[in-house]
Amino acid sequence: MYRKEKSIQLKSSSAALYNNLSVLRLPGRQLACFSTVHGPSVNVVSAAADGLGFSHRQLQAKEGGMAVSTSVLTQAAWCVLPSRVLLVLTSQKGIQMYESDGSIMVYWHALDVTEHPPGQAVFARGIAPAGGRFICVGTSSGLVLVFDIPPKGTNITVSEVLEQHRDAITDIAAELGQAPDGAGDVVTADDAGALCVWSAGEEFTLLSKIPAFGCTCSSVKLWNGVVAAGYGNGQILLYEAATGLLRAEVNAHARWIYALDLAPETGKLLSGAEDSFVHVWKLSRNPDTDDVEIEHCHAECVTDTQVCGARFCDPEGNSFAVTGYDLSEIFRYSRL
């Protein structure tokens, strides 16, 4: 169903971090951009759609004030807002925001180390745009920072700090489709497996909370009021965002899930895990029963690779990209 295309070579290997691949497709332009975190730096690659011509850029984690040790990045993701696109990097020291091509840093936010108990790891992780105006970023203490992003310029401010999670944030996702009433704009996930669904605005409102059941939720997606969550035990669970009700349970992978992605035009779901597999699923809503359904479409084994990043490259889900730990390339697949 999907065949392997030409890979993209990277200047440095991908690190074993959750959601370690971000793809930016600018509609109308043939260019697609990819980014993977190597460790202290991030690869940013711009590829033309015809496969010829790549430009590479490497961005470094900002050291921050007095620190002498190098910082490690935890995630890199493009945030597409109506007015602008920003490339956001999270690290052990704070949050860096760049223009979408990575050329200029427009904002730096240092993490407050004193907020964390001594001896605990300190880092930011989890990046998503929300409500057409904000960018949400999580921290290792469970806080979610909400940044107010002006249409242009560097006057970015912290609008709010959400304090519902008690464990390190793993991933944040914005509603990619049309949320039914009360179903929320953004979902946040943490290390314990707890999920929170929020309505975005001047003040964010907590709409529902899905309690943890003892398994880390490493990756989460929100589409048409359905939360798709990937867990450390290899399961994908689907919930109603508005009520928190469990609608489907998939024994999807034999190892820890590291990445989920969703194609909003078709409801295709992509999952990648440490077990070397990438699966494509199809989400749908039964119009009669209102049940959420999920079917398996395709399995891809990325031999001898622990997948750490997987993203669709187009909104229909006709192509996807994958990277893995220690890999200095991005594999690409597209539908026959």
Next chain:
Amino acid sequence: MSARALPLLFLNLGGEMLYILDQRLRAQSIPGEKARKDEWTDVDRKRVMNDIITTMFNKKFMEELFKPQELYSKKALRTVYDRLAHASIMRLNQASMDKLYDLMTMAFKYQVLLCPRPKDILLVTFNHLDAIKDFICDSPGILNQVDETFRQLIETYSCLSAGEFQLIRQTLLLFFQDMHIRVSIFLKDKVQNSNGRFVLPISGPVPWGTEVPGLIRVFNHNGDEVKRTEFATDGNYVTPQREGSFELYGDRVLKLGTNMYSVSRPVETHMSGSSKNLASHAKENIVTNPLAKEEMNFLARLLGVLEVKTPGGSETGFRLNLFKTDEEEEYA
């Protein structure tokens, strides 16, 4: 990232080092009665192992190690092992030390990568410690030190969540990133490819707590299961039999971290180069100054605890070329 990865890194690498030293020293030892004055015996081997293990589990050293902190740089960690390997009268040449370190790191990288659950890194550590206790089973004093460390591991790590263990694992994988040295034992056993990358099996038992992939269940708005479907993949997974023990004593179940050198394998037995050198150069010149910035004071304090035994009096240190044949270990 994680502030709790260092003890695991140190103990597991140390364990691998001991496996290798034990096997190499055995391969070169001469039965006691037949040995000349300048040749290795079993007694020498046991003494070397005892000395290194005593130093490794030094109380003060362990106290420092278990404090929450970032991982050392690669250079700084290598310095610690250089000192450790010379905690007895054995002296390794530079090439031997290099190869020893490469073997140690690739072995532990393999174990971390293949751990079914992140928490299983603890079982790997326990496997190493169980074997270390076997090495020094005749010495109750050192045995006590090892048990103390065991208890400290249990105290520090038993309460960590799966998410925190995964962070530890990710921190360790960051340390091992881009290391693809080919190890002949791994190549022979087909666990490593000729490009230096490890083989990741897609069959076997799933981790404890994970279901075999395949089942999809759909629920209605009342929470009742209304549909059940299956999907198939190339993977061939089965349910695991039982979970390994995280107690002081117990069956770890997991094989990762056990001594892969103890199975009888063809080992070179050249005697040349293994003689005790009477005019030994006691100082190893490995350390220029890899310690930098804030690691300096901390590590200097730490290394101060690891006293290098310089041969004195009638005893002479003896040099060892651990890896006789050149084609033994290759570099990718």
